Amino acid sequence: MNKQEFFRQILRGKANSPRDNATAFAPSNIALAKYWGKRDTELNLPCNSSISISLGSLGTKTTLRASNQDRVVLNGEEIPLDKPFAAKIINFLDYFRANLWQGAMEVITENNIPTAAGLASSASGFAALTLAANDFWNLDLDTKTLSAIARIGSGSAARSFWQGFVKWQRGKNPDGLDSYAEPLALAENSPSRNLRLALVKIDEKAKKNPSRDAMIHSAKTSPYFSAWIATAEIELHKIEAAITSGNIQELLQLAESNALAMHAVMLASRPSLLYLQAESIVAIKKVWDLREHGAEIFFTIDAGPNLKLLFEENADTRAIIENNFPSAIFVNPFA
């Protein structure tokens, strides 16, 4: 199945009465059990399930508006349509327009993720765009379906529809309709609600290896790719169990190991993919040193150089992070 057919299947028979405009917000998310490897590159279907934590109020707000010509505006600045950022958005909307009202549109998108956070915004961006599209065209799709649609734009966008812990099921079907995310339920007083993040930016430059291409390269060339996939599903179940049982220390430990296992798969790719920079190593060793001295601080790292510190809310731990990573941006996923 290709993308056209995927959208046609979902949008078939939908009413065709767009609003003047629609606005939606989606939070960014950080994977604790990583997604690395596609079983279908056309539909962005993953080899393994993944689990993320949302970033609360940090994310993307997007407005769609009927207009006389297509325009994309990011944080107040118009982006030429031949730039990849704008082209991807328009291309995504074209899959809707192929099946629905086909007029020109303005896309006004605002990221409130500070540049200093060193976070990609494609996850929250495609989730907000999908939510806005659902509203704009009055589609009334359920959130699972929206999650599967956003996945076409960016895999991790499937997880950006909820706050808190979210699990993206890899699914099995070739049409990808069973590959969507859902929130993980937590007890009201679960210690897992005490998870906090501190974003440590190493470098904000655009990635040299877009993760889409890098995943394909890893799958083809890393001698550890099959072991990564084989262990990823086992790891995921352990991480899910730690979240739902409220064993937050176990969760943080597993999340750190999971991230390093992903970076090891990348490192062993041929040619090698080394996302860590010199300053990443300094920060990693600093975290380990603090932990040796009793501080319960862990980290995860996506396909980039930046660290996301993970800790259980505690004034002492927070003070240690503030002292050692003065530019860290603190995030409460549950606020």
Next chain:
Amino acid sequence: MNKQEFFRQILRGKANSPRDNATAFAPSNIALAKYWGKRDTELNLPCNSSISISLGSLGTKTTLRASNQDRVVLNGEEIPLDKPFAAKIINFLDYFRANLWQGAMEVITENNIPTAAGLASSASGFAALTLAANDFWNLDLDTKTLSAIARIGSGSAARSFWQGFVKWQRGKNPDGLDSYAEPLALAENSPSRNLRLALVKIDEKAKKNPSRDAMIHSAKTSPYFSAWIATAEIELHKIEAAITSGNIQELLQLAESNALAMHAVMLASRPSLLYLQAESIVAIKKVWDLREHGAEIFFTIDAGPNLKLLFEENADTRAIIENNFPSAIFVNPFA
């Protein structure tokens, strides 16, 4: 089988007429197909075969001399016998003395490996000590047997008995007598003889994780250990074929991939083993950048932070290395 039995089996029936003194030299070596993982920790038997290149005149010269008390002198400085360096040497000699003449001995050992090279000296050290012991006790053992003996002191010492390319066969027997090294034969005009090294020291501090313990930890905890071992033997054959066929560019590429695959196994261990330092990453990225600009420079890295650059002898390449790594120490393994 334990170490006592291993030595007893080899030394049984040997003449017992020590000389006054004996001196031997052994070159250091750098693995191009790495040794990482033991199938027997008592006898230092590896999970996989490995291939190294010698470091020419860089190595260890050791003299054994009958004396009135045990002494160990390193580069002119007496080392107290309760220090690990001296204790390991005396302990190694005790396995000989348990079966032969048992008098006290002086061990005078000189490393000519510059501190700036950032190289461990245990490989050349145990090879030189084994050669000197063979001479001191008039044992007349063949080099294969000496290689197997030196392996007990330090695995990589098995490869330090020859100049040029050396292959350490993992062996299969539980007594470890078939786990020894041998030189790889090269045609007189083989391009493989043009391999040169440039040693780039990142840090000379003692390793935090001795490789003996780290290998055991990796084997127990890294999700990629079995994939490493499964691919190591295949890689080794490719590397051996590149050496003997004189395909030096293929050899350098394979050696770099092999080293990174080993570091990936380490990184994925739990807790993680991260030997690379910030400056290692800077140096790795510099090599890759030079290569993108056409310079045929590769590297290997042992269980430590230092890079060993690998290149085919060529004035331009050498000049590029001199410019970019001003403190590099050049080595001709065939001089």
